[in-house]
Amino acid sequence: MRLQLVGRFAAFDDGDEPITVTPTGARLLALLALHRHGLTRGCVGGMLWPEKNEERATANLRSALWRLKTTRSIAIVDREPAVMCLSPEVRVDLDEICRGHAGDGVAVDRLLCDLLIGWDDPWVWPFRLRWRQTRLHAVDDRCREFVEGHAYDDAVLLARRVLAEEPLRESMLRLLVRAEMERQQTASAVHAIDDYRVRLQRELGAQVSPRMVELASALTDDIDGTLRIA
Amino acid sequence: MEATLRLLGQFSLTGANGLIPVDTQSARLLAALALSGRTNRAELSGLLWPEAGRARALANMRAVVWRMPEGARRLLVGSCRELSLRDEVDVDVHRLCLRRRPDGLSPAYVGLGFDLDLLSAPLLTGWYDEWVIVERERVRACQVELLQQRASAHLERGEPAAAVMDATWAVSIDPLNEAAHQLLLRSHLAEGNVNEAIRHFSDLRRLLNSELGVSPFPDTMKIMEPCLR
Numbered sequence: 001m002r003l004q005l006v007g008r009f010a011a012f013d014d015g016d017e018p019i020t021v022t023p024t025g026a027r028l029l030a031l032l033a034l035h036r037h038g039l040t041r042g043c044v045g046g047m048l049w050p051e052k053n054e055e056r057a058t059a060n061l062r063s064a065l066w067r068l069k070t071t072r073s074i075a076i077v078d079r080e081p082a083v084m085c086l087s088p089e090v091r092v093d094l095d096e097i098c099r100g101h102a103g104d105g106v107a108v109d110r111l112l113c114d115l116l117i118g119w120d121d122p123w124v125w126p127f128r129l130r131w132r133q134t135r136l137h138a139v140d141d142r143c144r145e146f147v148e149g150h151a152y153d154d155a156v157l158l159a160r161r162v163l164a165e166e167p168l169r170e171s172m173l174r175l176l177v178r179a180e181m182e183r184q185q186t187a188s189a190v191h192a193i194d195d196y197r198v199r200l201q202r203e204l205g206a207q208v209s210p211r212m213v214e215l216a217s218a219l220t221d222d223i224d225g226t227l228r229i230a
Numbered sequence: 231m232e233a234t235l236r237l238l239g240q241f242s243l244t245g246a247n248g249l250i251p252v253d254t255q256s257a258r259l260l261a262a263l264a265l266s267g268r269t270n271r272a273e274l275s276g277l278l279w280p281e282a283g284r285a286r287a288l289a290n291m292r293a294v295v296w297r298m299p300e301g302a303r304r305l306l307v308g309s310c311r312e313l314s315l316r317d318e319v320d321v322d323v324h325r326l327c328l329r330r331r332p333d334g335l336s337p338a339y340v341g342l343g344f345d346l347d348l349l350s351a352p353l354l355t356g357w358y359d360e361w362v363i364v365e366r367e368r369v370r371a372c373q374v375e376l377l378q379q380r381a382s383a384h385l386e387r388g389e390p391a392a393a394v395m396d397a398t399w400a401v402s403i404d405p406l407n408e409a410a411h412q413l414l415l416r417s418h419l420a421e422g423n424v425n426e427a428i429r430h431f432s433d434l435r436r437l438l439n440s441e442l443g444v445s446p447f448p449d450t451m452k453i454m455e456p457c458l459r
Contacts, residue, residue: 035355037239037240037352037355037356038355038356040358082358083356083358085356125405125433126401126402126403126405127402129398129401129402129433130398130399130402133394133395133398134395137391137394137395140391166425168424168425169423169425169426170421170422170423170424170425171391171421171422171423174422200424200425204424204425204428205458206424206425206428206457206458207424207456207457207458208422208424209419209422209423209424209457211422212422
């Protein structure tokens with residue numbers, strides 16, 4: 001069995017056919033996938049049904065488990081009488097991406113996807129926080145490698161793709177500007193900065209960082225210089 | 231006789247020739263020896279079998295040592311009243327907490343060589359003994375502290391991306407620690423990612439409000455001021 005947590009939740013059997021899982025079953029599988037070492041039943045009940053009392057939560061958990069069993073899944077094992085655990089054979093995409101250095105060989109599309117899209121359960125939050133920083137820094141690193149390896153066209157392509165999803169990511173924008181300048185696409189660089197400045201002000205009411213100001217003024221100096229020479 | 235005892239995340243014992251398999255009871259005893267700092271047999275057995283009487287607990291412990299696989303038993307040193315782990319046994323938690331020396335450890339050296347997994351893995355995940363839960367809290371505090379120190383060191387060295395990662399991990403394992411949040415906000419801003427800082431600040435506000443019914447500290451607000459001017 002394989003679980004997909006990056007993007008929308010999905011479960012697949014060994015033949016890679018999608019498995020239909022009830023919403024509660026999905027939350028249970030995802031919770032255990034994020035806590036690979038196992039959780040006590042009490043803990044699972046408390047996290048999935050925080051508003052219910054323990055007895056009610058236990059009953060809900062029991063019925064969720066029963067329904068998962070009938071969908072022929074053997075994904076969950078009891079490690080100790082009270083501890084539930086995802087079976088070691090179940091593959092989880094997040095683990096597989098993060099095991100290597102995130103980014104190596106992983107498609108950019110995956111790195112632009114949030115974790116468990118559409119779920120607002122509080123127990124997802126810490127994992128979403130980590131995943132966001134892991135993946136966005138992985139794409140930053142990849143783009144920086146392009147710039148440093150003088151692969152400016154690749155850098156611009158990647159940066160534009162990332163900025164389409166994360167238009168206000170300044171660290172990526174600075175890489176774009178550097179690459180565009182190397183390609184001597186000054187107008188494009190200036191336009192990107194202006195666009196960003198306006199958007200940041202309009203959407204978040206915020207000012208660009210001092211680093212960006214510095215980069216922008218270096219750029220204008222450069223243009224002035226070029227103009228003077230011309 | 232080299233051996234490594236791993237207590238962060240899942241228990242494992244490794245010798246010169248690879249993994250040394252141990253049963254649950256032996257694992258509990260080895261972990262208690264490594265973590266509790268106790269060597270007195272009566273105290274140790276009381277910790278492991280709190281519900282049994284003194285004589286019963288002592289007998290249980292003797293039986294565990296007796297049945298322990300040879301590869302693991304060689305790591306123990308004891309007398310009739312004392313029992314401890316040999317000094318040569320390398321324990322991951324000890325390495326972690328040694329780095330917390332208060333006496334002027336160079337910031338550049340803080341927590342170096344620890345990956346984020348080690349710095350965030352809960353102690354003996356899946357163990358629910360009372361004494362393990364207490365130790366887990368202590369180790370977690372140590373992990374959060376290390377992550378914060380390391381994030382600060384990264385910031386000072388002008389490595390904001392690395393600082394963001396460390397601070398993110400600190401926040402994710404200790405969500406109500408506002409100092410860690412401040413560090414994360416400063417790291418985002420140092421990286422120039424104003425949007426991440428604002429996004430995180432609003433998460434923090436919501437979190438503090440829903441969990442504690444309070445607003446962020448004025449220092450936290452102050453960090454955000456320059457970009458919101």
